[in-house]
Amino acid sequence: MNVTPEVIEELGSLTDPAVLLKTLQERFGGRLAIGTAGQLTESVLVALCVEAGFKPRVFTVDTERLFPETLDHFAQLEKNYGLTIERFHPDPKAVASMVSDHGEFLFFDSKEKQELCCRVRKVFPNERALRGLDVWVTGLRSDQSPSRQRTPRLEMIMREEDGKKRSILKVSPLADWTESRVWDYVRTHAVPVNELMAKKNPGGWRYESLGCVICTTPIGPNEPRRAGRWRWFNQDVLKECGLHLPPPPHG
8 A cells, every 4th residue: 555645644633652553553454563673662662552452563673783682672572462573684695795894893993884884784674674564663752862853753755666666654653752751651551671771770871772782882861862872973963873864775
């Protein structure tokens, strides 16, 4: 089913996340999926779907550098909600070529090489995960970083599949939720939480945004939420892996 501006306008009036997700499921069925990297908001989205009366499709990109706690969290989500998270991995040949050309820890060298590593390990597998989907549900929130302040709840994006362009609806049902509201829902509904995000570290340090091992560190009490991602590039305002930027060309 093609996603049109008329569809977005129709769905735009549904401000309750559970109602929105239920309506999308009724319209698109198995062509809707939640993408998760083990973040707090994405777990809430799964819980909201179950609360609305259905088990959603859920997928993740296993970059093969994820925290063991993140993998454990996926297992807990599957057990808690009786679902199976679809795994997408980077192309082994592409990873081998990248490491051969630039070294295993290329992301330390420059912002460009960090973005290359993210494209190979995360963005391109995510593009495969989106094939055949009409609706991509994300856990983006406007309070996560300056670059996400204008995150729309509903956005039509264009993709290219098999040489043809088609639209896909990118939905961020909790775009206007605050961190405290997310935590309130987690506690009230006993939503499984990644151990790293639940852990209290000395001095108030905590994990707020999770990605790959090495590229993710805890943040201090007064730091921005994404300060722990690629910490050696903290002078950069835009700290994204590329999933939520326009898709790059395949070289």
